[in-house]
Amino acid sequence: MAPLLDTLIVPITSLGGAQDIAPPAPLTVLCSTRVILPGVETPASIVISPTTGKITNIIRSIPDPSAFPPGTIYHDYSPKVIMPGLVDAHVHLNEPGRTEWEGFETGTRAAAFGGVTTIVDMPLNAIPPTTTVENLNLKVKAAEGQCWVDVGFYGGVIPGNEEDLVPLVKAGVRGFKCFLIESGVEEFPAVSANDLAKAMEKLKGSPTVLMFHAEMLPPLSMSVGDSVLHGDPPLAPAGPLDAYSTFLASRPPAFETYAIEEILSLANIAPSLQLHIVHLSAKEGIPIVRAAQEAGVKLSAETCFHYLTLAAEDIENGDTRHKCCPPIREGSNRDDLWGALREGLIETVVSDHSPCTAGLKMLKEDGGDGDFFQAWGGISTVGLGLSVLWTDGRKRGVSLEEISLWTSYKTAKQVGLLGRKGCLEVGWDADILVFDPEAKFTVTSSDMHFKNKVSPYENKTLTGKVCETWLRGHQIYSVDGGFDEKTGASGVMLLEPRARPN
Ligand SMILES: NC(=O)NC(NC(N)=O)C(=O)[O-]
Ligand SMILES: [Zn+2]
Ligand SMILES: [Zn+2]
Numbered sequence: 018m019a020p021l022l023d024t025l026i027v028p029i030t031s032l033g034g035a036q037d038i039a040p041p042a043p044l045t046v047l048c049s050t051r052v053i054l055p056g057v058e059t060p061a062s063i064v065i066s067p068t069t070g071k072i073t074n075i076i077r078s079i080p081d082p083s084a085f086p087p088g089t090i091y092h093d094y095s096p097k098v099i100m101p102g103l104v105d106a107h108v109h110l111n112e113p114g115r116t117e118w119e120g121f122e123t124g125t126r127a128a129a130f131g132g133v134t135t136i137v138d139m140p141l142n143a144i145p146p147t148t149t150v151e152n153l154n155l156k157v158k159a160a161e162g163q164c165w166v167d168v169g170f171y172g173g174v175i176p177g178n179e180e181d182l183v184p185l186v187k188a189g190v191r192g193f194k195c196f197l198i199e200s201g202v203e204e205f206p207a208v209s210a211n212d213l214a215k216a217m218e219k220l221k222g223s224p225t226v227l228m229f230h231a232e233m234l235p236p237l238s239m240s241v242g243d244s245v246l247h248g249d250p251p252l253a254p255a256g257p258l259d260a261y262s263t264f265l266a267s268r269p270p271a272f273e274t275y276a277i278e279e280i281l282s283l284a285n286i287a288p289s290l291q292l293h294i295v296h297l298s299a300k301e302g303i304p305i306v307r308a309a310q311e312a313g314v315k316l317s318a319e320t321c322f323h324y325l326t327l328a329a330e331d332i333e334n335g336d337t338r339h340k341c342c343p344p345i346r347e348g349s350n351r352d353d354l355w356g357a358l359r360e361g362l363i364e365t366v367v368s369d370h371s372p373c374t375a376g377l378k379m380l381k382e383d384g385g386d387g388d389f390f391q392a393w394g395g396i397s398t399v400g401l402g403l404s405v406l407w408t409d410g411r412k413r414g415v416s417l418e419e420i421s422l423w424t425s426y427k428t429a430k431q432v433g434l435l436g437r438k439g440c441l442e443v444g445w446d447a448d449i450l451v452f453d454p455e456a457k458f459t460v461t462s463s464d465m466h467f468k469n470k471v472s473p474y475e476n477k478t479l480t481g482k483v484c485e486t487w488l489r490g491h492q493i494y495s496v497d498g499g500f501d502e503k504t505g506a507s508g509v510m511l512l513e514p515r516a517r518p519n
Pocket of ligand 1: 343
């Protein structure tokens with residue numbers, strides 16, 4: 018039993034008399050025949066320190082409870098799967114300012130329900146946006162005491178805020194997002210090539226990631242896929258406003274490819290700065306990303322649960338729950354995204370949870386007219402992602418190890434949290450979920466803990482359910498016991514500046 022020795026050594030906490038020595042808090046040991054460790058699924062027992070909430074030992078077997086000190090909290094979850102908590106690196110929690118769309122309490126509760134133990138909050142849709150340190154401080158203040166999971170923050174790049182960027186890095190933002198097309202909210206304008214050049218100059222020596230909403234209007238005379246824009250105003254609808262096909266045609270793949278080309282044309286300004294395409298939707302972007310990576314450009318890409326699991330041809334007219342930008346494309350496009358993901362070219366999968374009040378979705382059942390052009394663009398998903406991805410992924414032969422890599426390890430890497438988050442390793446936070454890969458459930462409002470229960474996944478039957486979520490060694494949610502309301506929201510703000518190298 019040599020591997021157990023480390024675990025059984027009780028630290029000397031006091032040099033005083035025996036009566037001064039508080040009894041050590043009990044260890045927690047979580048075991049299963051199926052544990053997702055780096056690069057392998059294996060029987061294992063995860064030993065957790067009650068004081069630090071960190072993993073102190075990983076034993077590649079399942080010892081009897083009697084092998085541990087008396088009082089040890091011991092759970093054997095076999096045959097359910099123990100996995101690292103998800104790190105959802107793209108979530109919009111619109112507090113303060115648009116808290117009726119989403120807030121820290123509801124958004125992070127929804128995350129905890131779905132085994133997401135870290136979220137990284139996007140810089141836009143709250144008012145003010147996270148474009149200065151002062152604004153970041155307002156966000157952090159709004160978040161404090163409300164978070165069920167750990168929360169990191171992105172900063173935003175907008176025209177004219179280049180002097181704010183390095184101070185934001187120093188204040189602990191995990192990266193930056195900017196838009197090359199209108200963002201949907203007036204306080205977060207798109208940047209020009211000139212603005213971007215300034216931002217890249219400022220950020221080129223910093224340990225951070227510059228992320229792009231890569232949609233851009235090509236010049237009017239330019240060929241867009243098979244068609245040519247004959248002077249029509251860009252984005253103008255050509256067909257019924259409640260038809261998904263009209264919306265899809267208004268944001269063609271060329272918007273994405275043109276934007277990625279534009280980004281690459283500036284990459285030489287900051288060759289050591291990590292660049293990242295958020296929510297890649299168009300398969301046409303894949304060869305461009307591949308060529309750039311092969312040429313040595315530091316470019317990574319993410320896609321979202323919805324681009325991998327939903328398809329344009331299945332979206333009914335007026336069903337604006339599916340509206341997001343860039344749009345969900347055809348099933349064949351979806352297949353290519355899966356291919357790029359499995360090849361490792363797209364590295365991460367995130368929710369892009371970007372909710373709004375139900376009314377802003379303009380659904381006919383809410384008295385709206387189902388107009389895709391007026392409806393808010395954004396999909397509500399946080400906390401449903403693992404089940405959504407597993408439901409489709411398993412049919413494609415995808416393993417939970419791969420899913421864990423895309424949704425935990427690689428996302429943690431993207432935002433500079435490796436060493437603490439993203440996988441089950443000794444010395445890292447014990448952020449853990451227990452997953453029943455065979456359980457089936459139909460999504461109802463009781464599975465959606467985000468504020469506005471409007472999601473394309475409602476009424477869909479999913480395979481695989483999160484049974485428990487543990488944050489830094491403490492159980493925050495279980496399917497049987499619900500949320501730990503007694504302890505309450507115990508998430509912390511992840512504001513330690515990123516370390517070098519990137
Ligand atoms: N203002 C937004 O939240 N936009 C978001 N909207 C989407 N994806 O439809 C995004 O991430 O671009
Ligand atoms: Zn975006
Ligand atoms: Zn987003």
